[in-house]
Amino acid sequence: MGSNPSRPTRFQLQKNAKLLTKSRIQSQANLLTRFVNSRRESISPRTIDFYRDCLTPFAEGYEISSDGINSFLANLGCGNAKLNYYRAIKAFCNWLHRQGYIPENPIRFVDAPKPSKQILPSLTMEQVQYLMEQCDNLRDKAIISLLADSGMRLNELANIHASDIDWDSYVITIIGKGNKQRKAPFTERTAKLLRQCLPNNGIGDNIWHMEPHGIQSMLRKLELETGIKCNAHGFRRGFACNLHRKGLSTLDIMHLGGWEDLSMVLRYTRSITFEDCLQHYREALVCSSSIRREY
Known part of the structure; x- marks a missing residue:
């Protein structure tokens, strides 16, 4: 919450x-x-x-x-x-x-307090890849990959069982906020990592053999080692922003991420406008600089 x-x-x-x-x-x-x-x-x-x-x-x-x-x-x-x-x-x-x-x-x-207009940081795909490279073991890599693919909340991630995974559709059935059942997607990259993790876990067991606080500790350790802000909500924001960059509508993102309304999705994706404009600005400077060198 x-x-x-x-x-x-x-x-x-x-x-x-x-x-x-x-x-x-x-x-x-x-x-x-x-x-x-x-x-x-x-x-x-x-x-x-x-x-x-x-x-x-x-x-x-x-x-x-x-x-x-x-x-x-x-x-x-x-x-x-x-x-x-x-x-x-x-x-x-x-x-x-x-x-x-x-x-x-x-x-x-009583008037509701106005939400902050602060732009919230989100993880880029490049940062996700770097975090995965710094992981100590296969399980931690799978956790990072799944967080990035699905935008799951921490408790949702921590309670996945092997029987919840649909390998044909690449979706996982999870119990979300308010004890509501929903489905979360994942990619082939994550599927490969999960398949390698599962032989060590029983069919009905929690696939990570970790409590939420254990996953949090692993993420904090990665944050200290890499200097990249690393928590489940950062991955969740990154999930929304990266899908928005790829052209998905905010309504699609809302359903895929299990949000009940568009307010949080819109808040998360606000950061895209400035970040992308800044990237265009830098590209324009590089381009103009190279043109000047030619003359």
């Missing part, structure tokens, strides 16, 4: 908690527990943790009202992660209103 910003400081929580009675704090904490428990069957454990991390400081320090929400968000500063907190609070308030715990939904009177 994205990274969290710094939490409100202990002082800020204590200052706001003085405005709430102990019984109110306990009541809001209980409602939060009920909300989280109600979502367990429909969302992933990681999203459960996301809700708990975002909503606990809010429920324990601020009133569930439009003023309380605005005060909480104001203490978070800036950044896209602030939008994640807003979305978590919105889901919580919508649930409270549907269940009849609050007569009016306060989130209706």
